[in-house]
Amino acid sequence: xxxxxxxxxxxxxxxxxxxxxxxxxxxxxxxxxxxxxxxxxxxxxxxxxxxxxxxxxxxxxxxxxxxxxxxxxxxxxxxxxxxxxxxxxxxxxxxxxxxxxxxxxxxxxxxxxxxxxxxxxxxxxxxxxxxxxxxxxxxxxxxxxxxxxxxxxxxxxxxxxxxxxxxxxxxxxxxxxxxxxxxxxxxxxxxxxxxxxxxxxxxxxxxxxxxxxxxxxxxxxxxxxxxxxxxxxxxxxxxxxxxxxxxxxxxxxxxxxxxxxxxxxxxxxxxxxxxxxxxxxxxxxxxxxxxxxxxxxxxxxxxxxxxxxxxxxxxxxxxxxxxxxxxxxxxxxxxxxxxxxxxxxxxxxxxxxxxxxxxxxxxxxxxxxxxxxxxxxxxxxxxxxxxxxxxxxxxxxxxxxxxxxxxxxxxxxxxxxxxxxxxxxxxxxxxxxxxxxxxxxxxxxxxxxxxxxxxxxxxxxxxxxxxxxxxxxxxxxxxxxxxxxxxxxxxxxxxxxxxxxxxxxxxxxxxxxxxxxxxxxxxxxxxxxxxxxxxxxxxxxxxxxxxxxxxxxxxxxxxxxxxx
Ligand code: NOJ
Ligand code: CA
Numbered sequence: 001x002x003x004x005x006x007x008x009x010x011x012x013x014x015x016x017x018x019x020x021x022x023x024x025x026x027x028x029x030x031x032x033x034x035x036x037x038x039x040x041x042x043x044x045x046x047x048x049x050x051x052x053x054x055x056x057x058x059x060x061x062x063x064x065x066x067x068x069x070x071x072x073x074x075x076x077x078x079x080x081x082x083x084x085x086x087x088x089x090x091x092x093x094x095x096x097x098x099x100x101x102x103x104x105x106x107x108x109x110x111x112x113x114x115x116x117x118x119x120x121x122x123x124x125x126x127x128x129x130x131x132x133x134x135x136x137x138x139x140x141x142x143x144x145x146x147x148x149x150x151x152x153x154x155x156x157x158x159x160x161x162x163x164x165x166x167x168x169x170x171x172x173x174x175x176x177x178x179x180x181x182x183x184x185x186x187x188x189x190x191x192x193x194x195x196x197x198x199x200x201x202x203x204x205x206x207x208x209x210x211x212x213x214x215x216x217x218x219x220x221x222x223x224x225x226x227x228x229x230x231x232x233x234x235x236x237x238x239x240x241x242x243x244x245x246x247x248x249x250x251x252x253x254x255x256x257x258x259x260x261x262x263x264x265x266x267x268x269x270x271x272x273x274x275x276x277x278x279x280x281x282x283x284x285x286x287x288x289x290x291x292x293x294x295x296x297x298x299x300x301x302x303x304x305x306x307x308x309x310x311x312x313x314x315x316x317x318x319x320x321x322x323x324x325x326x327x328x329x330x331x332x333x334x335x336x337x338x339x340x341x342x343x344x345x346x347x348x349x350x351x352x353x354x355x356x357x358x359x360x361x362x363x364x365x366x367x368x369x370x371x372x373x374x375x376x377x378x379x380x381x382x383x384x385x386x387x388x389x390x391x392x393x394x395x396x397x398x399x400x401x402x403x404x405x406x407x408x409x410x411x412x413x414x415x416x417x418x419x420x421x422x423x424x425x426x427x428x429x430x431x432x433x434x435x436x437x438x439x440x441x442x443x444x445x446x447x448x449x450x451x452x453x454x455x456x457x458x459x460x461x462x463x464x465x466x467x468x469x470x471x472x473x474x475x476x477x478x479x480x481x482x483x484x485x486x487x488x489x490x491x492x493x494x495x496x497x498x499x500x501x502x503x504x505x506x507x508x509x510x511x512x513x514x515x516x517x518x519x520x521x522x523x524x525x526x527x528x529x530x531x532x533x534x535x536x537x538x539x540x541x542x543x544x545x546x547x548x549x550x551x552x553x554x555x556x557x558x559x560x561x562x563x564x
Pocket of ligand 2: 026027028029030031032033034079
């Protein structure tokens, strides 16, 4: 399909850079990354060549879940900056040709949100409590949770109101993150107001957190835990086949997104949105539809081993699904919820069927392996770069997570008392959580805090080995991971003029070979042995260095070339 890159579909094949604000750059030296820090690094983002940044939450927050516990959706956390700082940052990004996407967290607020505080105060049966999900506890003293449900971060999904009235509130994540009641008109109206607030401030789009979770069926009797389905397959864990999941992926959620789309389309170009939706493959298109959010994250490639067959199957499936929904697909190898892919690929492959299907579960699964298995750092980085060059050559949008362009490894050396992820606390340390991919990134090898901030130490500890991945080090090396990302993103901009992809037969089971527009060809070698380059081809870029010896593609390498 040939399409015109109009303003309205800028996102279809964009490269979007995820900024985790408190770990990006700390301008005022208090140890927490801030908006002025981001503004100071706009030249870096411009040199990388990204089309947009997606900013993880920067709203007022007690940071009990890294900012996904929002106390006020229309303001900036004073620890991070002010609305003026936001405008200044947006203007600098705009001048550099970079769009801004912000993270909307509509499933739950922080327990510090004024509505939740008002609900606690107003008491049982009050109108204020209706905006959240309160229920009476079980038992004569109402001191047992209304159901046995377990929250995503471990431990019970209900917590007592704390005001001694026998009531409990539902939270699918941490107890500091009470879920909204999306049947309530105030909730609906307030999120429209929030979307308009940021739209009017000039943002180009939104990433929607837990997009599949907003609407819930809380009619009594509530089912037991064992009757709940697996959200990613819609298969029941046991019993009661045919039961809709009361918490996830309910059809009514799309009424909300249709109302949001009407608002998005009042802007020129229309605002875009990408859903974080953990749903069965055949349900994803509903989130990506053009009368809904427009795009949905696919984490399928992230859940693949570094393996040609798995990749081919995943690519075909993803492109087919996006064709059906008339959206474009997304490619994600790293984000703030999962082990950095340079480390992940340093672990031995796992039979695909044994891999957990959610990111949070995958993260822990990998971290557990990390304890007992030797990580091959060299191979992990080679594979990471090869996988990145593969996804950058695929039709669709590529989402890059800050630091992956440096080839950063996961930080595992974090002491218990330094851990921040609520998962650590809620599982009593059994699962260490996601702090290891959220450590502030290194900018200058020989500066305090590696140039992240020149004052207090970073809020999560930066190990010494980070120096070798610092931006200033990698900028000087034309074969570094950073230089490779920069070159690849620039090249992709020139080469990608359609969304077509054609497979080229190759008898080697470790090789993927595909063709894109304008004679652009891509060969991915997932094996360890070198393979031949097709005859008379001109190499454009290689993931393992600029020159290839003797027309051979080394193991664990992706090469882009101009076909004969
Ligand atoms: C998904 C976000 O990516 C994750 O970081 C967060 O903890 C949960 N949603 C809850 O908001
Ligand atoms: Ca700061």
